[in-house]
Amino acid sequence: MNLTQAKQLADQLLTNLNTPASSAFGRQAKLRVPIGVSNRHVHLSREDMDILFGQGTELTRLRAVKQPGQFAAKEMVTIKGPKGEIQKVRVLGPLRKETQIEISVGDNYVLGIQAPICMSGELANAESLEIIGPQGSVKKDRCAIVAWRHIHMSPDLALQYDIKDEQKVSVAVSGNRGGVLDNVIVRVSPAFVLEMHIDVEEANALGLANDALVTVMSN
Incomplete structure (x- = not known):
């Protein structure tokens, strides 16, 4: 296993750890994505x-x-x-x-x-x-x-969640300043690990910091 694959596995394990156990019964868990704030x-x-x-x-x-x-x-x-x-x-x-x-x-x-x-x-x-x-x-x-706010994703994960390269999705943010971010573009490549990039202004508006988890809504 190379470094990229190891990071992709770690990202997915993080997603799974933050998924309610009930989601394993009959319905695939919603995809949760760590945030990367870009200055x-x-x-x-x-x-x-x-x-x-x-x-x-x-x-x-x-x-x-x-x-x-x-x-x-x-x-x-x-x-x-x-x-x-x-x-x-x-x-x-x-x-x-x-x-x-x-x-x-x-x-x-x-x-x-x-x-x-x-x-x-x-x-x-x-x-x-x-x-x-x-x-x-x-x-x-x-x-x-x-x-433009966007999500980096590996091809395997995109296939699992039926998401295409350059597809636009909506993302739900929880917390006191939470909300929904529409028009989030997904970029799919074997070189990517799972991460959503937003700028400082967007992060501050929604109370987000690096590694906070957001949820991709039904696409």
């Missing part, structure tokens, strides 16, 4: 890494995140828009083919832009920003988005 961050291309931090430099791993192979780096940058700037924005690794900046709706007002709400990698209508690093700066067209 504003930057993904860099090799070209922009060289400009911002120096030719040939590499990201310095600070801590792993739940999705296999991804990590928070020690490196941070400043992002600057027409109206203002935000300092100490974390870079996430590994390096990507294209630079992408993920912010919150509130950050739009600070920066003076209108970044669209869309899935990661959908940069056709993304906003432009300047990125400032310790060794240089770069002005990037079509780089800034507000990430």
Whole structure:
């Protein structure tokens, strides 16, 4: 069993442990998903890494995140828009083919832009920003988005719950500030472990923190 498979198994065991025993009789338990709260961050291309931090430099791993192979780096940058700037924005690794900046709706007002709400990698209508690093700066067209809330899921789990890649589901949140989140996009890949990504604003509105469990409603 490799590391990815072990993490997927651990996620499913966590789901099962939090499922009422009565659900085992005649009806499949509802899928419960751990939350991952995403603060504003930057993904860099090799070209922009060289400009911002120096030719040939590499990201310095600070801590792993739940999705296999991804990590928070020690490196941070400043992002600057027409109206203002935000300092100490974390870079996430590994390096990507294209630079992408993920912010919150509130950050739009600070920066003076209108970044669209869309899935990661959908940069056709993304906003432009300047990125400032310790060794240089770069002005990037079509780089800034507000990430659409989404669930990462393995193919085996998707098959078990009859969920398709890019399907939209609704998610129920319990607690004093609980509610229902509609239009949650599911992304299915063998590289994923079970986790729902929402931004800080959504998490605060519903009283959610990392690893809190939410329930996928009937789809």
